[in-house]
Amino acid sequence: MAGISKTVVSIKPGKMEEIYKLIDSQSHYVTELAGLIGFLVAETGDHEITIIGVYDKTESAEAASPTVQKVFAEGAELMASPPNRGVYSGKWYSS
Numbered sequence: 800m801a802g803i804s805k806t807v808v809s810i811k812p813g814k815m816e817e818i819y820k821l822i823d824s825q826s827h828y829v830t831e832l833a834g835l836i837g838f839l840v841a842e843t844g845d846h847e848i849t850i851i852g853v854y855d856k857t858e859s860a861e862a863a864s865p866t867v868q869k870v871f872a873e874g875a876e877l878m879a880s881p882p883n884r885g886v887y888s889g890k891w892y893s894s
Contacts, residue, residue, distance in 0.1 A: 800857070801856065801888070801889055801890055802853075802889075803851065803854070803886070803889040804852040804887075805852075806882050806884040807848075809847055809880045817877050818874060819840070822870075829867070833859060833862070834860075835859070836853040
């Protein structure tokens with residue numbers, strides 16, 4: 800089964816554009832991770848984003864945690880609270 804990570808991030812008001820710039824500038828750290836198939840960022844609230852990562856297996860998603868924490872540490876001043884990341888087993892479907 801695939802490994803799926805879901806990270807919910809609360810953003811300080813007025814900082815959404817800056818958080819997207821941060822993700823754009825730091826995304827190469829994530830896209831280079833072993834086992835990553837891809838990730839997406841969705842605005843799931845006025846001041847919230849949800850990031851879904853898809854990995855070849857759950858162990859790869861778990862091994863990515865230090866890199867993900869490093870990226871979020873760079874943008875801590877933009878966040879209203881620490882990110883909430885979970886890793887799950889699942890299936891990935893694509894066309």
